[in-house]
Amino acid sequence: DAGVIQSPRHEVTEMGQEVTLRCKPISGHDYLFWYRQTMMRGLELLIYFNNNVPIDDSGMPEDRFSAKMPNASFSTLKIQPSEPRDSAVYFCASSFRTAITQFFGPGTRLTVL
């Protein structure tokens, strides 16, 4: 069975541009999480969904960030406009039921110049 799929794996963009990160959770999983990892701040939860509904978005840094989950097999994280401080590795993770065991995707390394 395929794991969590993320695209793109690497993204380099210029400040001010819109960036869209994509995630396909493991089939059957009903929780989906978006994390950001940097050396300074470690791994931070941005937002998570249960059954496609956003449950907690308190980790979203500011209005420039938005996330959607239109169906059980797809989610997007959008940054508009992007800034150099958004440079990080963004992970998507999914889990089943209790949200305890989270399976992480390979991540998207974002560089904003």
Next chain:
Amino acid sequence: QKEVEQNSGPLSVPEGAIASLNCTYSDRGSQSFFWYRQYSGKSPELIMSIYSNGDKEDGRFTAQLNKASQYVSLLIRDSQPSDSATYLCAVKRAYGGSQGNLIFGKGTKLSVKP
């Protein structure tokens, strides 16, 4: 005080030795604790979970929890070079309706020397 604290390391141990990784947390009501392993350039993977005080063993790994001291540790016996990675401690929040919230420490980098 940070919610989950770990010594960033690097922790260097010789092959075959016991590696001891430590983590403290601030939310006294936390009930669930996890250790994730993250190889350089890869994503985190769950290796151990522990929910009650005491020790939990799985192969060469032992997780230890002391809720009174708000302390959780991971012991790796017979350390191998392949264990070289960053180990992330994660704690599940006890409050609110956010059932999925895991708070991660910044991780301890372990290096096992042949």
